[in-house]
Amino acid sequence: xxxxxxxxxxxxxxxxxxxxxxxxxxxxxxxxxxxxxxxxxxxxxxxxxxxxxxxxxxxxxxxxxxxxxxxxxxxxxxxxxxxxxxxxxxxxxxxxxxxxxxxxxxxxxxxxxxxxxxxxxxxxxxxxxxxxxxxxxxxxxxxxxxxxxxxxxxxxxxxxxxxxxxxxxxxxxxxxxxxxxxxxxxxxxxxxxxxx
Amino acid sequence: xxxxxxxxxxxxxxxxxxxxxxxxxxxxxxxxxxxxxxxxxxxxxxxxxxxxxxxxxxxxxxxxxxxxxxxxxxxxxxxxxxxxxxxxxxxxxxxxxxxxxxxxxxxxxxxxxxxxxxxxxxxxxxxxxxxxxxxxxxxxxxxxxxxx
Numbered sequence: 001x002x003x004x005x006x007x008x009x010x011x012x013x014x015x016x017x018x019x020x021x022x023x024x025x026x027x028x029x030x031x032x033x034x035x036x037x038x039x040x041x042x043x044x045x046x047x048x049x050x051x052x053x054x055x056x057x058x059x060x061x062x063x064x065x066x067x068x069x070x071x072x073x074x075x076x077x078x079x080x081x082x083x084x085x086x087x088x089x090x091x092x093x094x095x096x097x098x099x100x101x102x103x104x105x106x107x108x109x110x111x112x113x114x115x116x117x118x119x120x121x122x123x124x125x126x127x128x129x130x131x132x133x134x135x136x137x138x139x140x141x142x143x144x145x146x147x148x149x150x151x152x153x154x155x156x157x158x159x160x161x162x163x164x165x166x167x168x169x170x171x172x173x174x175x176x177x178x179x180x181x182x183x184x185x186x187x188x189x190x191x192x193x194x195x196x
Numbered sequence: 197x198x199x200x201x202x203x204x205x206x207x208x209x210x211x212x213x214x215x216x217x218x219x220x221x222x223x224x225x226x227x228x229x230x231x232x233x234x235x236x237x238x239x240x241x242x243x244x245x246x247x248x249x250x251x252x253x254x255x256x257x258x259x260x261x262x263x264x265x266x267x268x269x270x271x272x273x274x275x276x277x278x279x280x281x282x283x284x285x286x287x288x289x290x291x292x293x294x295x296x297x298x299x300x301x302x303x304x305x306x307x308x309x310x311x312x313x314x315x316x317x318x319x320x321x322x323x324x325x326x327x328x329x330x331x332x333x334x335x336x337x338x339x340x341x342x343x344x
Binding site for chain 1: 202206211213220226229231249280281330
């Protein structure tokens with residue numbers, strides 16, 4: 001039974017209906033059903049100028065972004081280039097540690113490799129005040145059901161004596177209690193820049 | 197630019213567990229039991245390691261057969277010292293080995309002292325791991341076939 005192009009790709013795979021025959025050497029023994037194939041890649045990461053400035057700022061509880069000189073867009077975390085204009089960004093531009101939830105997801109299933117994340121938890125795309133792009137974080141210190149598109153949040157930082165040059169200094173984002181930001185249209189989110 | 201360049205370790209890790217399906221599952225079962233299985237294709241040739249479908253005509257396959265525990269190196273390259281995550285404590289050669297009774301080669305390690313001890317056409321045999329779990333690494337590697 002050979003493959004033909006007219007075969008429906010959603011149909012039951014033919015291999016499932018093939019009768020498997022095995023030699024006596026493994027007849028009667030319990031069959032292997034699964035195999036562990038972990039993948040681990042170890043890098044030494046060198047962050048570059050823009051991200052190094054951002055990480056040094058993190059130690060002082062400052063969020064240091066960069067601005068595209070052509071479009072005016074503010075990128076955080078800064079990568080040193082504007083993905084829109086294709087040129088180097090300028091900085092640092094200090095942003096406040098406040099913003100609003102642009103998008104979010106409630107996770108109710110645990111992840112084995114992240115035992116510190118106890119479900120249900122809220123991962124959100126936070127748009128910092130003054131930024132043009134969102135920023136990934138957890139919304140904490142509230143019930144998941146209380147998070148909405150437009151919920152105003154503020155960063156919750158690690159205690160001062162535990163601060164490092166790391167984005168993990170921000171433990172999460174907690175609702176400020178301010179009125180929600182009205183998000184009329186997904187296309188208008190953020191401070192957009194225009195190329196000439 | 198007086199500040200030091202920042203550097204940090206970054207580890208990317210995926211703890212995959214893969215379901216094997218009937219054919220690969222039978223192959224791995226064989227390895228755990230210390231035997232090697234191939235699968236018979238519609239033209240009668242034997243593919244080892246086996247696949248669920250024939251790479252030539254895409255026909256589903258299911259007739260598993262025993263193949264030998266020794267074979268012939270059809271191609272090789274010198275790997276040198278193992279990397280951190282490779283399950284070897286010595287230099288290895290990487291070789292494509294066609295086991296006796298099979299018509300396609302499998303990739304595995306060959307334990308020899310240096311590239312001068314490797315040759316296309318040389319005979320090698322399996323060195324099994326003592327504790328086997330149903331994994332390709334149940335074959336620790338291949339060693340030159342003992343004469344006689």
